Amino acid sequence: xxxxxxxxxxxxxxxxxxxxxxxxxxxxxxxxxxxxxxxxxxxxxxxxxxxxxxxxxxxxxxxxxxxxxxxxxxxxxxxxxxxxxxxxxxxxxxxxxxxxxxxxxxxxxxxxxxxxxxxxxxxxxxxxxxxxxxxxxxxxxxxxxxxxxxxxxxxxxxxxxxxxxxxxxxxxxxxxxxxxxxxxxxxxxxxxxxxxxxxxxxxxxxxxxxxxxxxxxxxxxxxxxxxxxxxxxxxxxxxxxxxxxxxxxxxxxxxxxxxxxxxxxxxxxxxxxxxxxxxxxxxxxxxxxxxxxxxxxxxxxxxxxxxxxxxxxxxxxxxxxxxxxxxxxxxxxxxxxxxxxxxxxxxxxxxxxxxxxxxxxxxxxxxxxxxxxxxxxxxxxxxxxxxxxxxxxxxxxxxxxxxxxxxxxxxxxxxxxxxxxxxxxxxxxxxxxxxxxxxxxxxxxxxxxxxxxxxxxxxxxxxxxxxxxxxxxxxxxxxxxxxxxxxxxxxxxxxxxxxxxxxxxxxxxxxxxxxxxxxxxxxxxxxxxxxxxxxxxxxxxxxxxxxxxxxxxxxxxxxxxxxxxxxxxxxxxxxxxxxxxxxxxxxxxxxxxxxxxxxxxxxxxxxxxxxxxxxxxxxxxxxxxxxxxxxxxxxxxxxxxxxxxxxxxxxxxxxxxxxxxxxxxxxxxxxxxxxxxxxxxxxxxxxxxxxxxxxxxxxxxxxxxxxxxxxxxxxxxxxxxxxx
Numbered sequence: 001x002x003x004x005x006x007x008x009x010x011x012x013x014x015x016x017x018x019x020x021x022x023x024x025x026x027x028x029x030x031x032x033x034x035x036x037x038x039x040x041x042x043x044x045x046x047x048x049x050x051x052x053x054x055x056x057x058x059x060x061x062x063x064x065x066x067x068x069x070x071x072x073x074x075x076x077x078x079x080x081x082x083x084x085x086x087x088x089x090x091x092x093x094x095x096x097x098x099x100x101x102x103x104x105x106x107x108x109x110x111x112x113x114x115x116x117x118x119x120x121x122x123x124x125x126x127x128x129x130x131x132x133x134x135x136x137x138x139x140x141x142x143x144x145x146x147x148x149x150x151x152x153x154x155x156x157x158x159x160x161x162x163x164x165x166x167x168x169x170x171x172x173x174x175x176x177x178x179x180x181x182x183x184x185x186x187x188x189x190x191x192x193x194x195x196x197x198x199x200x201x202x203x204x205x206x207x208x209x210x211x212x213x214x215x216x217x218x219x220x221x222x223x224x225x226x227x228x229x230x231x232x233x234x235x236x237x238x239x240x241x242x243x244x245x246x247x248x249x250x251x252x253x254x255x256x257x258x259x260x261x262x263x264x265x266x267x268x269x270x271x272x273x274x275x276x277x278x279x280x281x282x283x284x285x286x287x288x289x290x291x292x293x294x295x296x297x298x299x300x301x302x303x304x305x306x307x308x309x310x311x312x313x314x315x316x317x318x319x320x321x322x323x324x325x326x327x328x329x330x331x332x333x334x335x336x337x338x339x340x341x342x343x344x345x346x347x348x349x350x351x352x353x354x355x356x357x358x359x360x361x362x363x364x365x366x367x368x369x370x371x372x373x374x375x376x377x378x379x380x381x382x383x384x385x386x387x388x389x390x391x392x393x394x395x396x397x398x399x400x401x402x403x404x405x406x407x408x409x410x411x412x413x414x415x416x417x418x419x420x421x422x423x424x425x426x427x428x429x430x431x432x433x434x435x436x437x438x439x440x441x442x443x444x445x446x447x448x449x450x451x452x453x454x455x456x457x458x459x460x461x462x463x464x465x466x467x468x469x470x471x472x473x474x475x476x477x478x479x480x481x482x483x484x485x486x487x488x489x490x491x492x493x494x495x496x497x498x499x500x501x502x503x504x505x506x507x508x509x510x511x512x513x514x515x516x517x518x519x520x521x522x523x524x525x526x527x528x529x530x531x532x533x534x535x536x537x538x539x540x541x542x543x544x545x546x547x548x549x550x551x552x553x554x555x556x557x558x559x560x561x562x563x564x565x566x567x568x569x570x571x572x573x574x575x576x577x578x579x580x581x582x583x584x585x586x587x588x589x590x591x592x593x594x595x596x597x598x599x600x601x602x603x604x605x606x607x608x609x610x611x612x613x614x615x616x617x618x619x620x621x622x623x624x625x626x627x628x629x630x631x632x633x634x635x636x637x638x639x640x641x642x643x644x645x646x647x648x649x650x651x652x653x654x655x656x657x658x659x660x661x662x663x664x665x666x667x668x669x670x671x672x673x674x675x676x677x678x679x680x681x682x683x684x685x686x687x688x689x690x691x692x693x694x695x696x697x698x699x700x701x702x703x704x705x706x707x708x709x710x711x712x713x714x715x716x717x718x719x720x721x722x723x724x
Contacts, residue, residue, distance in 0.1 A: 009395045010387075012433050016400065017385045019440055026444070026451075027380055033454055040461045047468045049307075054475040055145045055181065056309040060137050062179035101335040105318045106308050108331055110142050110154065113161040115330045120173070121166050122324050123317070130317055136176045138317045141310050146180055149292035152221040156228070163228045170229070174239055177222055181478050182290065186217040187244060198245075199264055204271050208278060215282040220289035233280035237272065241279060245269050372443045374423045375436060381416070383407040397433045398424050484543060491547045494529050504551065509560045512676035519677040522548060541678070546616045549674060553615065554663075557670050567665040570702050575660050578705055582657060585701065586650040593638070594654060600638055601655055604630040608659040617671045618678070621687045624671075627655065628690075652690070653697060668695050 109116040120139070124131050143158070144151035162170050177183055193210040196203055226232040226239075245265040272279070283289060310318070318335065325331025383404045401420055408416050427436070494500055502522050508515045523544050558565060574582065587595065594600055607627035614620040631651055656664065668691040678684040 009433075012437060013385070013387065013400055015437055016379075016397070017387075019437065019444070020379050020382070020385055022444060023376060023380050023440075026447070029451065033458075036458055040458055040465070044461055044465050044468070047465060047472065049309075051468050051472050051475065052144060052147050052309050054472060054479060055147050056141060056311070058181060058475060058479050059140055059145055059176055059179045060311060062184075098336055101322070101333055102310065102315055102318050103308065104333050105322050105325075105331065105335060106142055106310075108325075108333065109321065110158075113158045114165075115325065116142070116158065117161050117165055118328065119321050119324050119330060121169055122328065123320055124169065124172070126324070127320060130320065131172065133313050134317050135172045136179070137311060138314045138321075139173060140176050141308055141314050145309065146177070149221070152219075152225075152292065156221065156225045159225050160228050167229075171235065171238055174225065174235070177225075178240055178243055180219070180222075181475060182217075182219045183222065183240065184478065186214060186219075186290075187240070189214045189217055191244075198268065199261060204268065204275075207268075207272070208275065211279060212282050216288050216290060218283055218289050220286050220291045223283050223286055223289060233276040236280055237276045241272055242269055245272075371426060371431070372439050374426060376440060376443070378419060378423050379440070381419075395433075397427075397436050487540070487543055488547065491526070491544070494526055495547075497529070500525060500529060509552065509557055509673075512673045515674060516677035516679075519545065519548060542618055545674075545678060546618055549616055549618075552674070554666065554670050557673070558663075558666050561666070561669065564666040564669055565663075567699070567702070568663045570706075571664045571698060572660065572662060574702055574705060575657060579657065581705070582701060583654075585704075586653050588650060590647045591650050591654060594651065597638075598658075600634050601631075601658065604634070604655050605658050608655050609661070612659075612661040612663060612667050617674045620667065620671055621675060621684060624687050624690070625683055628686075631655070649693070649697070652694065656694065656698075664698065665695055668692075 109119070120134060123134060140146065143155040146152045146155060159170065159174065162173060178187075190207070190210045193213060194203065194206045196206055200206075223232075226235050229235045245268050248260065248265065315335075319337070322331055322333050322335045325333070378401065382401055385400060385404060398420060402417075405413055405417060431439070495502075502525065505514050505518055508518055523541060526544060583595070604627050607623050607630060610623040611620045611627070614623055631648065635647075635651075661667065672688045672691040675684045675688050679688075
């Protein structure tokens with residue numbers, strides 16, 4: 001039995017009611033999407049600016065310092081390094097200078113690599129004084145300081161032009177790659193893994209071994225750039241190996257030493273030069289090298305991709321590029337004169353930046369006679385449509401809409417009626433009620449796929465935002481590490497000043513109070529020296545503490561405490577001969593979990609071993625703190641029992657027994673003795689307390705097995721809890 005016309009009409013009205021709800025929800029979704037898009041893009045712009053600026057700052061800082069002695073730095077330059085807030089502020093913009101011409105020069109250069117290469121080489125030949133800044137600051141800035149995958153690929157294309165036209169100039173343009181954070185990470189990993197000093201006869205062998213072990217950290221795209229050369233192995237050595245030993249202080253290789261054996265470093269360079277092929281072979285399988293993540297094309301934001309981070313000195317060089325470009329008939333851009341302000345970073349942007357949009361949805365057509373757009377607008381603004389009446393004489397779409405005029409506010413009734421009339425005239429007799437429903441449904445379903453895509457784009461933008469936050473943290477830490485090297489050399493300059501001669505008190509090794517007083521007095525002299533020299537002072541007592549500790553190494557401390565050496569040997573002998581009995585002595589219900597699953601303590605044991613390889617008491621203290629955190633993490637995640645000091649004490653003992661350090665008492669006593677001056681730091685108070693407690697516990701264990709050998713197999717006993 002077929003449905004009656006009335007039933008069909010009622011069904012169509014019900015479909016219209018459902019469709020109206022969907023379209024209103026869709027409008028709400030678009031309102032959310034618009035607001036979320038704007039907010040997400042705004043956040044991403046700000047964090048991208050900051051991340052790109054820090055990367056620029058790192059490369060500029062390293063390029064400006066690692067070849068130069070600190071004494072030659074200008075006061076303004078050094079002060080700028082410590083006053084610039086790398087974590088919070090977006091760099092300063094020079095308000096009284098028209099930056100648009102500089103942007104145009106930069107954009108013209110990166111759009112035509114022939115122009116950039118020709119002008120750059122001419123600038124090198126005619127103005128050699130600008131070579132350093134051109135190759136280590138301006139050129140990197142044109143390629144976003146190789147911050148993204150896309151920028152590195154573009155730089156690779158530029159180097160291909162250089163290799164083809166000016167091969168002899170190529171190394172100069174590639175030298176800044178050494179200062180890239182990823183490259184620095186690779187070099188530091190290679191150096192840190194080498195356990196022998198650079199003066200050791202086996203150092204070359206260890207260097208090659210570490211180079212091969214860490215090859216996966218080498219950026220793949222950097223190797224792709226070197227492959228443009230006919231002799232990539234030579235380029236690799238000249239760019240990434242030789243400078244390590246030519247300028248070791250900025251690669252964290254030798255900054256811990258007060259004196260550098262230049263002759264030995266020259267020998268290392270000569271020996272490694274004969275091994276170019278072996279060094280290059282490590283990267284033969286480029287598929288395993290570190291690679292930049294691919295960027296989603298649907299989350300590209302023009303306002304982020306279309307800007308440069310220039311320093312004031314870059315603007316000076318860009319003005320010369322514009323001038324030479326005019327002389328060579330390659331550019332026709334006038335730029336204003338500019339004087340360097342010293343280490344001020346700015347964002348030359350175009351006057352008009354196209355508004356970014358992540359959504360490809362076209363909700364409202366630009367055509368005023370678009371049927372679907374006008375009908376949709378009418379339905380969305382209409383009050384909720386009521387059920388159809390089977391008694392109605394007039395049965396069409398506009399009849400149902402006009403019924404809702406009764407629910408429209410009086411002041412809006414006329415305008416809504418006019419809108420109905422307008423749409424009705426557009427539709428006329430061309431579309432039935434069913435046709436109108438089909439038009440609306442098809443358009444809605446077509447947009448539904450775009451809804452999912454738009455939400456996916458926002459999710460990707462938020463993920464990119466989180467990634468940039470992590471990058472900023474890593475870059476900031478990287479820069480702080482580099483700046484600590486500069487601080488070290490400033491401290492060295494201070495200590496070499498005859499007016500600042502400080503001599504260690506005679507009992508500084510015997511009495512921690514004496515060292516604490518000596519530390520406080522010396523730090524006051526140091527800050528006063530900075531003020532007198534008009535340097536910017538920074539509140540970092542830890543770096544000053546580490547500097548002083550170079551004058552009192554562990555070996556010097558042990559000379560005055562031979563009893564600790566004897567205790568060290570007793571501990572090692574006891575672990576070698578009585579380890580099982582000691583384990584029975586400290587074993588309890590809590591410890592049994594870790595005895596049955598020893599792998600849970602592997603990470604903590606690694607930190608424990610590092611405590612005894614670190615020379616600085618503060619660095620050793622940091623490793624001990626990491627060990628404590630690891631024990632807490634393992635306990636909470638694996639054992640899932642509430643653990644107090646009575647549980648953690650035997651657990652710490654277990655980790656130290658597994659690590660079996662050769663100088664347990666010497667190192668722990670050395671740490672607590674000289675960390676006493678840092679008692680204002682709660683972390684150091686905790687470390688001092690536990691160092692003293694560990695020594696006390698192990699002394700009790702040694703005494704027990706030394707004085708009562710017959711009682712070794714007695715029932716399980718726990719050492720007393722540590723006291724402060």
